[in-house]
Amino acid sequence: MEPLLPGAPWLVAHRSMLNKDRPRRVTLNGRDYVLWQNRQGEISALNNVCPHMQAPLSEGWICAGRITCPFHALEFDGQGRMWQEGRSGAALARPLKIFVEDDCIWTYGGFAPQLPIPELHRHLARDYEFLGVAGETSLQADLLSSLLINYDFNHQNGTHREMFRVISCTVPSFVQSEYHAHVEMQLVRAANTPGELAKNPALALLPRQMSNTLEYAFPSTTVLIADVPFGRLAQVHIVYPETESRTRTFILLYGQIANPLLKRLLRKPLLEAAATVVAQDARAIESLYPREKPGVRLANDEIIAYAERLFREWPSAFAPVPADTLQCSDSPQGQGDCSNQQ
């Protein structure tokens, strides 16, 4: 496939999604990779195709921190070197360059970076506590459709009607700065029915009037920040293209909940509510007919138009970022630099 948005930084997994010593397959822009975390917490990534006879390494197992191919049991270390007679030999398997920042695993998928890894995630990790991952889904939908729903300030009226019971949604502020945008949103909602509350107890915690903030780092990240009676939540929607017609999405949930008991009690229902949001979005996106020019314009559709322009004009909507301003820090494995990768 033609890669989508080559040179964009993609957040392909959070550390908590990798069980120690268990390989995980990641598909990005039509290519498969294998990721694993050893017992010391070091994360490695290789092309998933075994260089011997092309078996999928992600079906293998981890032995002493090395991945073992499921077909003939050859072992490769994190740099792709074959392990033979007690030592590393030639680099045969192709490594994928990754950047591990605040437990988020980023990659440019082998392309020269066009944008830095967004600062936004660093701020979230600094100011919030990580609560978990929710709603990981491989959407049967193209990247653009999967992205745009996060820039759509009307879809909550239909897609999420059972959750939010929206009476009105206004956007007093939309500020864009190249690939970053900041939106203030005011939501007035009706009470949920007893049946809706029974299905989703976390809804009882949502106020009837909400002032939410959305922070965008195109293309990977949308953050919804909501003040709630017990603190503040940051729901981080992540997307990346698996293939032309499949998009991976998940939510990283962060919170500022001072009361430790409340935090313990609320974590699970909050994650379940986040997963419901993803499931509702998925149902909407996956049922769309092929995209055409919209026949009607709604209020705030300029926010969708902004994201669509960034997508269609990539990477020339704005001048490329000079390489020396890219902010990539060293991962624990020393894999982090921002040189061009092919």
Ligand code: FES
């Ligand atoms: S195919 Fe991987 S070891 Fe043979």
Ligand SMILES: [Fe+2]
């Ligand atoms: Fe949604």
